[in-house]
Amino acid sequence: MEYVKGPDFPVGGIVYGQTDLIHAYSTGRGGVVTRGEAEIIEQKNGTFNIIITSIPYRVNKATLIESIANLVQEKKLEGVKALRDESTKDIRIVIELKNGIVPQKVLNYIYKHTQLEQSFNFNIVALVDGVPQTLSLKSLISEFILHREEVVRRRTEFDLRKAKDREHILLGLKKALDHIDRVIAVIRASKDTTVAKANLMKEFKFSELQAIAILEMKLQKLAGLERKNIELELAEKQALIKELEALLASPKKLMKVISDELKEVKERYADDRRTKIVKGGVKAINEEDLIPEKESVLVFTKGGYVKRTDPGEYRTQKRGGVGVIDIEPKEEDFVTMLISANTHSDLLFFTNKGKAYQIKMYDLPEGK
Structure with a gap:
């Protein structure tokens, strides 16, 4: 790896895992994780834009943009205000985010569910004396x-x-x-x-x-x-x-001709490396990283029902009222407790036998 750092793709991108590269180059088979490059830029109004500046090798830009748009349309990817392609000679895909959205979580979701991150497999096969061999x-x-x-x-x-x-x-x-x-x-x-x-x-x-x-x-x-x-x-x-x-x-003179011709090719066609090589592996994306942080209300009723809801799904009672309008427990059931917490908050439930159970707020199904 002192001389050959790793593959250099024409579209740039990032290759993760030097250990995987060494294995692939040593055996002729293997795979590495590749990612497109993206930067997060804060705007004057406090919102963020995600700018994708490169994509993995063999990924079609139009297909990638379409897959991101589909995630937004299907409401699987939240917080995206606008998506546009500003590419000219270089790749530039702009994702505008809504106010209050954590950009890294959106980017993590895109990496996990689109071709902005994918594996590149090595299968180094060549004809040796007319016979295909893995080298x-x-x-x-x-x-x-x-x-x-x-x-x-x-x-x-x-x-x-x-x-x-x-x-x-x-x-x-x-x-x-x-x-x-x-x-x-x-x-x-x-x-x-x-x-x-x-x-x-x-x-x-x-x-x-x-x-x-x-x-x-x-x-x-x-x-x-x-x-x-x-x-x-x-x-x-x-x-x-x-x-x-x-x-x-003279074999020595023959090798010098080969060397000189390779140097000539290098001088004529070589350019700066486009693909970055990261020694460590790509950081695993947890499911929690993909769930947006937002306020939720947890409702407990006398009948033992528990429901998580968005604060925007209900309205405060008009003047003189008590509680909320849109929470409608079953007949002869009534609300006994309301808890407001973040979707990433840990909840502890204690039983009458002294046992405690922990659960994430987002693990409770959200209702209306």
Whole structure:
């Protein structure tokens, strides 16, 4: 992990769990948790906005926005005032919250119930000698280097063949220049190209390729060949041949070519890392974190009924009245106690046998 920190996705995001990454890279299989990035910004009026600035790899932005909107519409995600997409070149999804809403709880709910958080699975498979194999990161890099070595070697062998072929032609042209008058005379004296080729090969010991190259030139061009240019190109080709042969003979030089070409690719295409790697695992989201904190009223009746209700669901009696209007116990039953508490409050119930039971306020079903 000193050199390869982890995957770098084009959409950015956060990858959690270095231990999981090490396992995946060591075995070729595994998975990590990925999250989109989001920031919470307080507004001048005291409300908060959640700004999503990146999404996990392979998550469709439109689908993510639609899933958040559905949660709001189904009243599963409370406290959202507005949802809009302000993305241009970069991702920017704005979630406006209502007054009094805890933004981190809303964000936690979105992480848990949408693709803003999801797992990314590793399955590193490559063809090794034509056979699919699961590879560790180290093995994958080794196989890649072997592949690059083969590519560079075959490319060098091809370039060497081309250079030697051209050297052979240039040697023929140089020899023709040494006997240019006689060469032209032989060509003119021949009745056709086939005879001229045979005569050149016989008299000057040209190879067939050299003879063909000479005959493909017009006599005027052949006579106008400049010895200096031929000798200069010949020297260049011979130097190249020497260099290519030395490269093929030296594994160290071959590896340097591979290294230099990789550095060139890096200089041309590398950019800043987009995906952040977090060593620790993602913090588990408790169900309690997903339940909004709000005031509730707990109603007890003489008949043993218990009901939790929203304070906004009932109204205080008009002047001169006592209690509340909207609490309607059954006939011959009446309210004996009202308790106002937060939905995250702990409630203790004591039995007539001296036992105590603890329950969260939100565990009691809410009624009207």
